[in-house]
Amino acid sequence: MTRSDFSERDIHMALDGELPGEERMAYDAWLEANPEMKAKSARYIADRAAMRAALAGVMDEPVPARLRQVVLGEAPAKASAWRSRWWLSAAAAVMLAVGGLGGYVAGIDSVARGGDGDDQLAEQAIAAHVTYAAEKRHAVEVPASDRDHLQTWLSNRVGLKLVAPDLAAEGFDLVGGRLLPAGDQGKAAMLLYEDAKGERISLYVTAESSETSKGTYTAETGGPEAVYWLDKGYACAVVGSLPPERLSDVAKSAYGQLLAGISS
Template sequence: MTRHDFTERDIHMALDGELPEEERAGFQSWLEGNPEMKARSLRFEADRARLRDTFAGVLHEPVPHALAGLVTGEAKTRSAAAPRWRMAAAAALLLALGAGGGYLAGVGGLGAEAQSEEELAEDAIAAHTIYAAEQRHAVEVGANDKDHLLGWLSKRLGLTLIAPDLTAEGFQLVGGRLLPAGQKTAALLLYEDAKGDRISIYVTAEGAGKAKGIYSDEAGEASAIYWLDKGWGCAVVGTLPREQLLDVGRKAYRQLLAGAGMA
């Protein structure tokens, strides 16, 4: 049974996907028989496309830090005093990172050093975003050729690089690759857990800076735990819950330093 008394109301319903399936064919032939209604339908559709196009770009704009930080707890609310729980969360984070030397990105006093740590974290997140999403070409050298991988990356970076053992944390080495980092080179080691969640360890030979912290990109998807110390720049990047990423990151960093004889 199809209805024959279609009206302009049905044009809107059809456009919005609200016309019942069994009425669509009837509606279409009604439109064909009513050029005026058909023109109107096309016009509404075109206007809607214009509307959508006009605002489509908003989805791709970087999310302002004031908004993303509000949710992650890194930015304050606009009201003068930050709620108590947020202060507590920030304090807990500082404790988790350990005392001395480091400070959180985005919290005051960002100097020239902060520039390089931000760069380190941003580069590490960018590399992770690109390569962790790759299934077949995520790494240049796989874990099955680990000695070669580490020898090669160590040589190119001018560091003694080991691949931290994160088995206890549920992560296995997938492999690694060499990346450009400004004028220098960086190494990326990619790990994966049983669920297919990936984290990456990004290492570069940095200057004399000393800093550590957590950094989230503006889209807020991946976070980096980073250290700048002893001529190393190291960032552990992933989309894991922050506590877990902190835990894995610290274990990885300790092993990296030990492996290079610096711990």
């Protein structure tokens, strides 16, 4: 038995290769008998061809180096590693690359600056790191062995869905975490990690941010570096005394996982 009751829905299915082969002849006959439907089908085919033509060139473009580098694990030049994110740029976000200028900028009257949330965040994260990473026995309040409780507790206190990133691929294991004050009224979570050689890094996360920014920061007097990012609603910093490239890798991995956790 052949089908004869086709509809507009079948035009789409035929176009998208979803119409069963045995129905094709009956469909074509139906199309011939319905000029209006035939015109519609022809129009959709033409629109699709135009769309394909408009996008065809993309496949032939050379792949940008930055995309290859992500996959191959080669860290791109630092400036481009912290590129403006597509959606932030879309939101016309202000990007600040503080870097070595941090100390200098901090000396300028704060009224003259657009916002100092990023400096404040980096300074607090570094202060916490300097204070607690040096502690052998009392570095954390909740140890990594109690990971689930740690995550729930800090999430509740900080007000963000916090998932302690897995940094094993970067050579770091979670030591544990603690709750800290942040800003004027807020709270921050600090997660401490350690590698096989005993080198420690910390993640500082707070939900107090109302700014959007990212960059790196080191105190004028030297010491550990902070790689930070602020999005509307939360802020994070990764602090440590690692070679910049390694710190950047760790930060990227931590950032990806934190973001995935927060938005999940």
